[in-house]
Amino acid sequence: MTRSIVIAEDDEDIQQLLTFKLQANGFDVTTFEDGRACIDHLQETDELPDLVVLDVMMPRMDGFQVLERIRDEDTLADLPVLMLTARSREDDVVEGFERGATDYVTKPFSPNEVVARIKRMLPST
Amino acid sequence: MEAITLVVWATIGLGSVVLLVGTATLVVSVRKQRKAHHVEVVKPVITAELASRLDEDDPSWNDWVEELSPPEWSAVRETGKRLLPQIHGGERTKLQQLVYALGFTPERLRNDLESDNLYLTLRALSWLALLEYPSAVDTALRTCTWNQSVRTATARVLFENDDPRAKRTGVDLLLWEGREPLSIFGLDTLYRIVIRKPEYLLSIANEKHGEWEDAVLIQVLTVLQHCQSGVSPSSLTWILFCLDHESPEVRAAALSTLAEYGWNQQLRDAVEIEDLLTDPSPKVRRIAYDVYGRWNTNLERVVTAVQDEPDDLARLVGVRVLHTQGRQKRPANSPEALERTWRWVEAEHTAVLEDA
Amino acid sequence: MTAIDLLAGFLFGFSVFVVAYFVVANTAYLVIHLTALVELRRLINKRTFESTYQRFGSPFLPGIAIVVPAYNEAPVIVSSVQSFLDLQYPDYEVIVVNDGSSDDTLDRLVDAFDLEAVPASPPRELPCETVRDVYRSTENRKLTVIDKENGGKADALNAGVYLTEKQLFCAVDADSVIERDALLSVAKPFLEYPERTVATGGVVRVANSCSITEGIVEEIRLSRNPLVGFQTMEYLRAFLSGRIGLSSLKSLMIISGAFGLFDTRLVREVGGYRSDTIxxxxxxxxxxHRYLNECDQEYRLEFVPEPVIWTEVPEDRTALSRQRRRWHRGLFQTLTMHRKMIGNPNYGVTGMFALPFFMGVEGFGPLVEGLGYVIVPLAFVLGIVDTWFFISFLLLAILLSMFLSWLSVLSEVASYRRYERPQDVALLLGYGILENILYRQWKTIILWRGFVEFLRGVDSWGAMERKGFDDENGP
Structure with missing residues (x-):
């Protein structure tokens, strides 16, 4: 079974790089450039992804807001969410975990490490 | 008549200049649009190729870079420049090799570092911070000390390159003579250096804090405030003297810093926190309330102090302290200002509880 | 001497006066524009490098409160607030001040952002009209809404300025769209010189004809409506040349109400916004400027040409005339309030150059120009002024004005290039010619009216105007 991942990230370069990396590791990847599009997709789709990667600073609804909505919605609440952001201040990391992030990775990041973390977060099959 | 001739000639002269400006505007506009368009067209292809090569063990950048057309080349450079500061690990090394292949060699950077053009030098330094060229770092240390922004960028290069000289030379470059306050970039650099290797800054601060400008002293204190994990409290005793400084800003900064190391009994005992609760400056009192609340279980002194606190913000901090420490009953017969602040903090508190 | 001789003498004398005024005013403008050109070159050069650090991860960036006064903004408020919440800056809050709107501005906010009233009044008496309630968003911790009785824009701004605990505050208009990186960019002087910078202002650009969805500018277009086009030209000249030049001459006297960043503590120290001003x-x-000069403090008050806020400008003459008359009344009112500083060496450059410039050139300049339109042709018709001189002078005047306009278009194209399409640039150049015919003359009439209104003491907002601030921002 292919695992699927949703990425919401407005930086095109990072988005492409991650997509490539994850696809090379056998994941199915869907990408969005803003928070609104991402949450709309999650709420409407029949096939939930196995994991969501969220940037914090995005247009049309930031990553924290998206995370909050995911945790508030019964059908989505259990989704593992990895925050990937340049916001590495202590209070931001704390806020991320308080709002229910499963993991919080700050930029600059190592793509290999992110892939490893993602694999670790998914229940083994 | 001479005046007329003058005006006529001025008109003709100006007319030609205006025409020139108009033509130049149009030409520049068309050329820039073309260039941007070309880069935009090739960009998706380039980024995809870049990502795939980054994933290979040997990206063979040289072969690729040689084949690139000028717009492709621009697109690669822009993407590399954007990605490099955001990536760590194996991919970073590969990106550095790409930048080298694009012609940002140590020789070229060294030339720019030696230039006396401010922005050229700064540009070279910001590249150097992203790349690892030890020879160019030496050049930077030799030539890039002639103004504060250049010195700051050089210190950053040392830090980013993990150069062992960062802990001493880096700090010296930043503080220099202790006259000019740092930029936020400089503050951040000092912080990153000191959180790893604090000894040197602490020893010169101990020695020289009296000679520094107030603004610089405040900045050093602010940096130390954020360095808890790296600094041993016993090296901070000089800050106790700053609590008697004539400038309220310095007193406030000193107290904020000491507050972070309050887990150390010795340091805590040396601070006369009760006196600071009645400091004439509201800036100091704001910090003092907070510190007092964190260090003491008996809050009667704070309760009394907020009663007559004239400064709105200090009163707010004081009441917040009482609340977080579990003192939630409003004192009887308190003045209107305190009542008001109390109700607000009460509401804040409930909201936080609901949120959690 | 006959009456005719007397008139002829007067007309000739006045023509000479107009010419002299013309020379002085244009010299001032030329100096400012050329300084701007030099400064812009430096700025473009500076833009080629970025200091290497993770700004969003640094604990030292100053916190910012975006203060958004809103009166009857129901149609746009939700999308603009969402856009203010999506900016790239690590530590900021958004305080919307509902200034007693009579429409459902507040309800829309409550619905869209799950606002809940804080069951207490603000912790201190805010220096503004009565605050009814303070709301906090349960969905986004950054958002606070103050609901207060109507008191005008300055009053609404004060509510936010005195509530926030952030070090800086940014005043913006509720109907404007701010670019996502603009907050970081307008804060740059505060990051470079944290100890000295007291205020900075960004660029206001014309949003008419641009396509904007959900608070994001998708496509930038130049309007085909000449009235809007002329204003676009004016804004470009005012911001990309005028303010860059003035700022580099340490003479920046206006930071647009639509987009300015200020040191909160200092603004409170000088007493906040004054609600009795136009x-x-x-x-x-x-x-x-006055306060800092009197305290003998070294300070930086800067214009930053990179960050942009997009705003709708008036599309018809009535609204435009009302806006410009108000600005002109406001200019004279401010100058009168602070007349003590004008020409006073104790106030440094502000007293000796900036304010005299604003009074003599910006204030009285258009008024003298207006008189010139009447008197010089009259003198010409009566044969007092030489034909060739008259024609060349007229041409010279138009050419100079074109030169300044085109220079700022060139600056735009060479630097920030928001208008990407060459046809828009060509059109912009066209507006730079056409504005000299009728529009410019019409403006002098409008500004004369504004001046007369000022003299007659029409210095309140007027019953209707007091409430709307759709025409707030601009050069």
């Missing part, structure tokens, strides 16, 4: 944005900046 143009509260200019008055505040002049008052800050």
């Amino acid at each position: 143009t509260e944005d200019m008055e505040l900046v002049v008052r800050m």
Whole structure:
């Protein structure tokens, strides 16, 4: 079974790089450039992804807001969410975990490490 | 008549200049649009190729870079420049090799570092911070000390390159003579250096804090405030003297810093926190309330102090302290200002509880 | 001497006066524009490098409160607030001040952002009209809404300025769209010189004809409506040349109310916004200059040409005339309030150059120009002024004005290039010619009216105007 991942990230370069990396590791990847599009997709789709990667600073609804909505919605609440952001201040990391992030990775990041973390977060099959 | 001739000639002269400006505007506009368009067209292809090569063990950048057309080349450079500061690990090394292949060699950077053009030098330094060229770092240390922004960028290069000289030379470059306050970039650099290797800054601060400008002293204190994990409290005793400084800003900064190391009994005992609760400056009192609340279980002194606190913000901090420490009953017969602040903090508190 | 001789003498004398005034005013403009060109070159050069650090991860960036006064903004408020919440800056809050709107501005906010009233009044008495309630968003911790009785724009701004605990505050208009990186960019002087910078202002650009969805500018277009086009030209000239030049001459006297970043503590120290002024944005900046000069403090008050806020400008003459008359009344009111500083060496450059410039050139310049349109042709018709001289002078005047306009278009194209399409640039150049015919003359009439209104003491907002601030921002 292919695992699927949703990425919401407005930086095109990072988005492409991650997509490539994850696809090379056998994941199915869907990408969005803003928070609104991402949450709309999650709420409407029949096939939930196995994991969501969220940037914090995005247009049309930031990553924290998206995370909050995911945790508030019964059908989505259990989704593992990895925050990937340049916001590495202590209070931001704390806020991320308080709002229910499963993991919080700050930029600059190592793509290999992110892939490893993602694999670790998914229940083994 | 001479005046007329003058005006006529001025008109003709100006007319030609205006025409020139108009033509130049149009030409520049068309050329820039073309260039941007070309880069935009090739960009998706380039980024995809870049990502795939980054994933290979040997990206063979040289072969690729040689084949690139000028717009492709621009697109690669822009993407590399954007990605490099955001990536760590194996991919970073590969990106550095790409930048080298694009012609940002140590020789070229060294030339720019030696230039006396401010922005050229700064540009070279910001590249150097992203790349690892030890020879160019030496050049930077030799030539890039002639103004504060250049010195700051050089210190950053040392830090980013993990150069062992960062802990001493880096700090010296930043503080220099202790006259000019740092930029936020400089503050951040000092912080990153000191959180790893604090000894040197602490020893010169101990020695020289009296000679520094107030603004610089405040900045050093602010940096130390954020360095808890790296600094041993016993090296901070000089800050106790700053609590008697004539400038309220310095007193406030000193107290904020000491507050972070309050887990150390010795340091805590040396601070006369009760006196600071009645400091004439509201800036100091704001910090003092907070510190007092964190260090003491008996809050009667704070309760009394907020009663007559004239400064709105200090009163707010004081009441917040009482609340977080579990003192939630409003004192009887308190003045209107305190009542008001109390109700607000009460509401804040409930909201936080609901949120959690 | 006959009456005719007397008239002829007067007309000739006045023509000479107009010419002299023309020379002085244009010299001032030329100096400012050329300084701007040099400064812009430096800025473009500076833009080629970025200091290497993770700004968003640094604990030292100053916190910012975006203060958004809103009166009857129901149609746009939700999308603009969402856009203010999506900016790239690590530590900021958004405080919307509902200034007693009579429409459902507040309800829309409550619905869209799950606002809940804080069951207490603000912790201190805010220096503004009565605050009914303070709301916090349960969905986004950054958002606070103050609901208060109507009191005008300055009053609404004060509510936010005195509530926030952030070090800086950014005043913006509720109907404007701010670019996502603009907050970081307008804060740059505060990051470079944290100890000295007291205020900075960004660029206001014309949003008419641009396509904007959900608070994001998708496509930038130049309007085909000449009235809007002329204003676009004016804004470009005012911001990309005028303010860059003035800022580099340490003479920036206006930070547009639509987009300015200020040191909160200092603004409180000088007493906040004054609600009895017509143009509260200019008055505040002049008052800050005054205060800082009187304290003998070294300070930086800068214009930053990179960050942009997009705003709709009036599309018809009535609204435009009302806006411009108000600005002109405001200019004279501020100058009158602070007349003590004008020409006073104790106030440094502000007293000796900036304010005299604003009074003599910006204030009286258009008025003298207006008189010139009447008297010089009259002198010409009566044969007092030489034909060739008259024609060349007229041409010279138009050419000079074109030169300044085109220079700022060139600056735009060479630097920030928001208008990407060459056809828009060509059209912009066209507007730079056409504005000299009729529009410019019409403006002098409008500004004369504004001046007369000022003299007659029409210095309140007027019953209707008091409430709307759709025409707030601009050069």
